[in-house]
Amino acid sequence: MSKDILILILGMTIVTYLPRLLPLYFFSSDRLNPFLKRVLYFIPYAVLGALIFPAILYSTDQLYSALFGAAIAIVIAYFELNLFLVVLGGVGGVLIWQLVL
Amino acid sequence: MVYAGASQLIAVRLLAASVTIPEVILTTFIINFRHFIMSASLSQKIASDQPDVITPIIGFGITDESFALLSLEPGCNLAPWYMIGVSFTGYAGWVGGTFLGSILGTNLPYIIQDSMGIALYAMFIGLLVPGLKKSHKFLSVSLLAMFFSSIFFWGPAFLSQISEGWQIVLITVITSLIGAAIFTDEVAIDE
Numbered sequence: 001m002s003k004d005i006l007i008l009i010l011g012m013t014i015v016t017y018l019p020r021l022l023p024l025y026f027f028s029s030d031r032l033n034p035f036l037k038r039v040l041y042f043i044p045y046a047v048l049g050a051l052i053f054p055a056i057l058y059s060t061d062q063l064y065s066a067l068f069g070a071a072i073a074i075v076i077a078y079f080e081l082n083l084f085l086v087v088l089g090g091v092g093g094v095l096i097w098q099l100v101l
Numbered sequence: 102m103v104y105a106g107a108s109q110l111i112a113v114r115l116l117a118a119s120v121t122i123p124e125v126i127l128t129t130f131i132i133n134f135r136h137f138i139m140s141a142s143l144s145q146k147i148a149s150d151q152p153d154v155i156t157p158i159i160g161f162g163i164t165d166e167s168f169a170l171l172s173l174e175p176g177c178n179l180a181p182w183y184m185i186g187v188s189f190t191g192y193a194g195w196v197g198g199t200f201l202g203s204i205l206g207t208n209l210p211y212i213i214q215d216s217m218g219i220a221l222y223a224m225f226i227g228l229l230v231p232g233l234k235k236s237h238k239f240l241s242v243s244l245l246a247m248f249f250s251s252i253f254f255w256g257p258a259f260l261s262q263i264s265e266g267w268q269i270v271l272i273t274v275i276t277s278l279i280g281a282a283i284f285t286d287e288v289a290i291d292e
């Protein structure tokens with residue numbers, strides 16, 4: 001059994017580590033095709049968009065509390081205040097909504 | 102050693118359901134393949150003259166969170182030690198948070214635990230919004246990704262049944278390809 005666990009941990013390490021490591025070597029060339037370069041450049045905005053929505057709507061028990069928290073976080077983020085304030089605003093917004101309603 | 106939170110939870114659950122080890126490993130691979138895309142994108146922000154001994158350490162530190170932070174940092178020459186600092190602050194926070202959570206977790210009032218559910222998403226918003234203000238290109242790409250993501254979530258069963266990890270990969274690749282095809286002007290690195 002403990003040998004199985006060892007194989008499991010080793011296997012999980014390989015499949016989580018290699019996909020993160022290898023692209024750092026493959027794509028680091030300065031002579032990368034400009035189209036591919038633009039694709040890579042847009043990835044952060046696409047990933048975060050997809051990670052945030054619609055998952056954020058279901059991140060708390062109530063849809064409207066999540067919407068309210070998200071709205072407050074967006075406003076604080078828009079004014080480019082400290083990241084910690086954005087998180088605090090989001091959590092606080094949810095809390096206030098749930099306490100008031 | 103396995104720095105992948107969700108996968109560990111799922112591995113425990115799958116093992117309890119007596120799923121075989123290769124199946125658990127395959128599931129882990131599928132869930133985490135999105136980091137392949139993130140790593141590829143991040144490779145563009147690493148100075149090419151950095152010592153290669155550091156690359157394996159940077160690779161280990163790539164997560165959704167550290168990627169969000171690093172990839173939206175302006176400039177294309179992130180100092181390797183800065184990347185490692187960000188990553189391992191994250192690693193320490195993850196280990197420390199797990200410990201703290203196991204002590205505090207169930208002692209916090211439920212309403213506070215529930216409110217914390219939005220924290221990660223609020224952080225993503227805090228990182229993303231300043232970037233979106235810089236250019237309508239980024240705003241368009243992000244909104245398009247949210248649109249596709251909604252289709253996968255609420256759309257037909259053959260889409261919503263795809264595992265979440267692959268959904269993120271598909272949405273990201275499709276959206277970034279469309280973005281790169283529409284906005285053809287040279288990538289301005291220091292935007």
